[in-house]
Amino acid sequence: MLYISVPLGKLVRRVSRLRGGGSALPGLVVEKIDPGFMQRTLATLPHGVAVVSGTNGKTTTTKMVVELLESQGLKVFTNRTGSNFTRGVAASLLGEVDWRGRLTADVAVLELDEAHAVHFVNQVAPRYSLLLNVLRDQLDRFGEIDKTAQLLQQIAAKTTGTVVLNREDPRVARIADTLSGQDVQYFGLDESLLSTFPNDDDMRAAPGSPAPAALPQKPPADVVLRKVGPDTADFEYDGVTVTTTMKLRGVYNIFNAAAALVLARSICGGGAATADHSTLLTALSQVAPAFGRGESLTVDGQPLDLVLVKNPSGFRLGLKSFPAGGYATMIAINDNYADGRDMSWLWDVEFDSLRHSGVDQLTGSRAYDMALRLQYDDVRVGSVQPDITPALSAFIREAKDKPKRIFCTYTAMLAIRRELSKITTVEVVS
């Protein structure tokens, strides 16, 4: 039975690929006939399993950790398909194991959605976990922020080795108090950058609202992000500050680079002792954003940035990271299931930074909700067209000679990429 499941699963995978199907079916088949498959396979990895979770930035951070580890010569298994589910992990494994079920990798780095991560860690205890943040994200799914923090706490509790925590997010940092036995490492921010990273307690956004309760005493962090330049970043570790160029854009991505460094240093066995820092930094400087996360395309010889915004903190960080000056701006807001149906989050974002240059084009199924939001922040709105196809062509036509930026929700981003590939030559730059 044991070794039948893998060939059978791989066969189903091959057939469902041929038919253009997704990854769920082969995963389901293996799960049904061999429930121990995932656990058994992952248990063979010499460096174990690392889990990356949190509300914002999982995909790009996971990608960074993988590339950092690969720079150290490790063979890494990861769930590249973006499947956030246990079944997706099982399906990805099927693609990687040989016909006898052996996985030739040193370590697994898995991006796990908060809700499903708990189900996963109950089956496979990770050796490492990296917990990024707890922010307002699709509350219609999880119900409450405190519950999300509890889910992350359960991941930490199941971790057998090192737990890496965001020192600047009180809900994440406080998880350390609940742990015993695990090694806890932090990634942190320079004081001067704190104001550019609202945590959830800042989110209520009323002007003059009180600062959030930070931890009474900040623990020392393994890696601290000290400074962010236009295309450089300063990280401090082992008592030294190093400057590196960065391909990644957006301060929040670069903060997550500090998180990725901590995890990579831990996995490579106690930081400086074994990790080669010059190759780590070179790898970090080469990391490109994950699909749709701050991608830069070229349209009519001008840059067109796609900035994925899926929750208020992400939108606020996006507005801060990508200043509006000199750019034509479009905002595309859909409310399909994958975007979240609840539009209340738009009211937790301040749009003052767009007041000076205005917004040229609004689109998406909730384009008028967005227009209304901007009206109440006194931001000038060009045109509103819920249908993405004509809105995008108008935007590109009317801002022909300007760099362009589009803030978009997930399904709007998919539609925009599809349209871009039709109406103009889309060259993927990074």
Added chain:
Amino acid sequence: MSPDTQNPQDKQGQQDTQGSKGTIRVVQLYPRDMNIYGDWGNALVLKQRISWHGYSPELLEYNVGDDFPTDVDVILGGGGQDSGQLIIQDDLQQRAGVLTELAEDGAPMLLICGLYQLFGKFFKTRSGPVIPGIGVLDVETHGTNERLIGNVKVATAEFGDVLGYENHSGQTTLGSGVRPLGTVAKGTGNNSRDGHEGARYKNIVASYLHGSLLPKNPAIADFLIRTAAERKFGAFVAGSPDDRYAVLAREHAARRPR
């Protein structure tokens, strides 16, 4: 050029420079602990519309332990997580007197979700403990295992269709001392049984709808402002806010799935 391409702000910006018809003070209750799902939007809409109607808005916050402001014209209360409700419950009991007095005196109030529940008689949580309310509203709430989530459309006699988004697991039952805000046309509302949403009492509008509620329901915002002006100045002289985007946002929202 379609009508969408003109800017409502162009006209409204000028109104600020004209002489004010008087100051209207809006107090947000417990914004630090009871503020979720865009409750700030309701405060922002009142602030802007008060000035678009030609009055001067003053936005105040009342948090646990603060001195309660005087000369309150409008009260805004938002939603919160269970932890927020626990943090404010003692302070709220201490303010029961002044809040009841204001309510009975006809001060306009908008109470969303968590504070809707706590302005009622009690909230019996799912795990057993009962959080006492301040009893301004004749309603009671029982925690359940079922979370009611999704777009909502409510038919009301006073404000037309009310559009918003609900997300709550507490179910509220109305007593005879209040009337419902309206009848649910899409969504669930107060509870999964009687098809009513929200509560109306004196000049209080209470509702489970986030959304935020006021941007897409300017009729409710203007009711609160009008009532405040009449109570304070004896009369309300309306301005003419541009509600073109609100009308279109309502039309589109009404067509979205649950």
